[in-house]
Amino acid sequence: MKKDEHVVVIFPHPDDEAFGAAGTIARFRKQGVPVTYLCGTLGEMGRNMGNPTFATRETLPEIRQQELMNACRSLDINLEQLGYRDKTLEFEDQDRLATHLFRYLEKIKPTLVITHYPGYAVHPDHDAFGAAAIEAVNRFEPNQRPEVWALAIKKDKEKDLGEADLQFDITDTFEDKLAAIVAHKSQASGILGGLNQGPASLDQIVKDKLSHEAFYQWSFNEV
Amino acid sequence: MEKIKARLIQDYLNQFVDRPVYIHLETTNGAYATHHNREAYNVGAFIRNAQVTFSQAKISGDEKSYRVGLKTGNGWVYAEGLRDYQIDQHKRLLLAGHDDQGRLLVTLELSLQPFTN
Ligand SMILES: [Zn+2]
Numbered sequence: 001m002k003k004d005e006h007v008v009v010i011f012p013h014p015d016d017e018a019f020g021a022a023g024t025i026a027r028f029r030k031q032g033v034p035v036t037y038l039c040g041t042l043g044e045m046g047r048n049m050g051n052p053t054f055a056t057r058e059t060l061p062e063i064r065q066q067e068l069m070n071a072c073r074s075l076d077i078n079l080e081q082l083g084y085r086d087k088t089l090e091f092e093d094q095d096r097l098a099t100h101l102f103r104y105l106e107k108i109k110p111t112l113v114i115t116h117y118p119g120y121a122v123h124p125d126h127d128a129f130g131a132a133a134i135e136a137v138n139r140f141e142p143n144q145r146p147e148v149w150a151l152a153i154k155k156d157k158e159k160d161l162g163e164a165d166l167q168f169d170i171t172d173t174f175e176d177k178l179a180a181i182v183a184h185k186s187q188a189s190g191i192l193g194g195l196n197q198g199p200a201s202l203d204q205i206v207k208d209k210l211s212h213e214a215f216y217q218w219s220f221n222e223v
Numbered sequence: 224m225e226k227i228k229a230r231l232i233q234d235y236l237n238q239f240v241d242r243p244v245y246i247h248l249e250t251t252n253g254a255y256a257t258h259h260n261r262e263a264y265n266v267g268a269f270i271r272n273a274q275v276t277f278s279q280a281k282i283s284g285d286e287k288s289y290r291v292g293l294k295t296g297n298g299w300v301y302a303e304g305l306r307d308y309q310i311d312q313h314k315r316l317l318l319a320g321h322d323d324q325g326r327l328l329v330t331l332e333l334s335l336q337p338f339t340n
Contacts, residue, residue, distance in 0.1 A: 043248075044340070047251060048324075048326055049319070049325050049326070050325045051321065053224045053321060056309055056317050056319065057249070057332065123255070145298060155258065166288040
């Protein structure tokens with residue numbers, strides 16, 4: 001562990017951290033590196049209400065907030081809830097979003113920021129928040145600036161971006177990742193069900209689809 | 224939520240007639256429709272905390288798909304595909320339709336107080 005290392009994860013939804021980066025987050029925690037999750041929304045507009053239904057549009061935010069806190073406790077990371085509404089991030093003023101994020105980064109002084117790759121993250125919230133996060137990091141002086149690892153989700157991302165720069169086999173922290181995913185239980189079965197192509201068990205689906213995490217190293221071009 | 228009982232919902236709707244009511248109206252096929260199926264594309268709309276006053280309210284259809292129409296001073300509020308309901312502790316009427324995996328397809332909610340956020 002380098003001195004004063006601190007990782008900040010910036011995603012808009014409860015469960016983004018679990019599906020996208022929990023294996024990597026767990027590795028940092030095992031090395032004793034503090035990790036803070038800046039979570040943009042409470043996933044208020046999620047669709048998975050269960051069958052039979054266990055949630056309504058109005059109760060979902062509280063349920064997901066509890067799950068988010070459980071997941072962060074299980075990953076042993078700090079949580080900051082930024083209080084935006086699901087699906088609306090792209091309509092917020094991007095400059096103000098970046099300023100909001102920068103205020104946290106200024107205080108935490110992270111060495112690494114993990115966020116979505118703008119334009120390659122499928123959900124408009126992911127794209128907008130990723131762009132704001134990168135803009136926030138860009139506001140640091142180059143010699144103070146943390147690294148950025150960007151998570152791309154889009155199916156044909158390699159066509160444009162090439163292979164991801166950072167590829168992690170997360171087998172050694174897989175159990176931690178699974179625990180984080182399961183903590184988001186209102187969403188986990190629905191989302192994993194969407195990945196399911198056959199009758200495989202949840203564990204097997206997770207192992208096959210999620211045993212590996214990859215990020216692109218963001219490069220800030222100085223003019 | 225429970226399966227809609229049309230009589231009960233009609234009675235409840237009637238209590239909102241001629242009073243300013245906050246609505247949440249939404250339909251969606253999910254943010255990942257295109258991602259999971261190239262032939263599909265994302266469709267959705269929501270309006271939250273619009274205040275309307277309606278002079279007539281009616282539920283019609285059957286358990287496969289109920290429809291609700293609210294006649295306002297100069298227009299309509301309409302939702303289709305409703306199957307489930309809940310009257311919550313704030314006396315709000317929540318109506319919704321879900322697919323066979325429990326994913327929300329449509330919801331219409333009525334409240335005398337604004338919804339949060
Ligand atoms: Zn997300």
